[in-house]
Amino acid sequence: MPVSPLFRPIDVAPAYQKVADAIEREIVNGRIKPGDPIGTEHDLVRQFGVNRSTIREGIRVLEEGGLISRDSSRRLHACLPRYSKLASRLSRALVLHEVTFRELYEASMTLEVASVEGAVKSATEENLAELTDNLVRSEAVVGNPAALAECDAEFHVLVAKASQNRVLQLAREPAAQLFYPTTEMIVTGVAEGGPRLVAAHGHLIDAIRRRDREAGVLWTRRHLQDWRRGFEKIASLDRSVEHVYMEHAQAARRR
Amino acid sequence: MPVSPLFRPIDVAPAYQKVADAIEREIVNGRIKPGDPIGTEHDLVRQFGVNRSTIREGIRVLEEGGLISRDSSRRLHACLPRYSKLASRLSRALVLHEVTFRELYEASMTLEVASVEGAVKSATEENLAELTDNLVRSEAVVGNPAALAECDAEFHVLVAKASQNRVLQLAREPAAQLFYPTTEMIVTGVAEGGPRLVAAHGHLIDAIRRRDREAGVLWTRRHLQDWRRGFEKIASLDRSVEHVYMEHAQAARRR
DNA sequence: ACTCTAACTTTGTCGGACAAAGGGACGGAA
């Protein structure tokens, strides 16, 4: 028969984990706000009553999670986790899970269409200015695949931003980090790829400005189908994403 | 004038970071496969030629990133990052960014509909069996809000799994981790909420089995609109997600 | 008030140490 619950389960966890959890709690529940200083390692040693090595292990955990970081003088402070850094963790995981380009393509078809729909509904003048600026820069580098691919990635980040939906912004980022690097390969291999890409961006901006949902969705679909056609000229959609693409994500994380 | 590029930039990073990067590279590019042992801390001390404290800090970074973990005997081995753990990082970030329930709702409307469409197209018999099993368990706890909310969360994970699209699975998880805990509050406060939820699940399984895309989309929309109506009885959609919901995510992470 | 320097702090790394827990080997019992 079950004994009466005289004792609560004891929280048994390594000290460094408890340190990390304690600091995380204070940040997540808002008692420590982003930007607030955390104190020196020595402070934490005194407060938690554990050794500095233990504190440092706890700090590493939080740092990797993006909850705290070190400023120019290496002092600790809480901070807002950055989407691109978090997303690169996810990209890495997707690579390890050996997802296929088909999965990437189909998920992106959903996520990018939703982004554009959001942008059509909610884009501000500032968003449109950013997008237009991006378009101008894209046109200038249409013959340079690496630079154009980078512009393309930025363009879609800006579209997602224009949707004013941060959940969507975050949800699309991991796939995008793996998806858009291939753009470089495609516009390198397919001559008309660059101009088509830039033209599609132009139509998309236009649709967003005119708040024309139909057109936005249509051009997003076309844009992605272009990608697909280009990609299928160089590889099968059922190939899994390989580690080479991670180099982009890693570079983005450090940036 | 620019000097000729005689020297490459020196990679200046803390030793623990280099240790983490080196191990990460081996895992991501496949030379160390998930499940492979990493060796003891002492081994790594010898291989990298740095102090054990330094090795340990590097290990914490990788552990937090989900790339390595310790088995029952605390030995290190590479592993496939788990979606729920990664997603809880993202949920945490969303809370810190103070996203609103409206953002969560609108993003989920997209993500869950896409999941169901994928499930309608690709669900296997095994997927259907899992879903049906979940339904049976849900019916058994329809009067218990906490247990029902848990079943609901699991149901939608299973639907995403049935889509066979791991990118989508991962993309929807962060929003879901914040979204579904509210279910408990809703079915507690709204008497007919529980039965309606279970009924919707039943219709969804039916649609997936019949490969009826229209019905799948319809019932997903209804299901989410039910959530919305229920939620608006207890709070505004424009309220931001608060830290209390993180407790669920934290519990899920440790599980 | 401004600048330059010297003293102090903080971080990153190192070396060694020890208790607790687990794994493995060895020997004895069934």
Add this chain to the structure above:
DNA sequence: TTCCGTCCCTTTGTCCGACAAAGTTAGAGT
């Protein structure tokens, strides 16, 4: 021979103390 218990070794988590490099602060001098 196979099973089981004990002893030893390894590994991890934690602690202590130390030091160089880089940054910060305070104070002296102009």
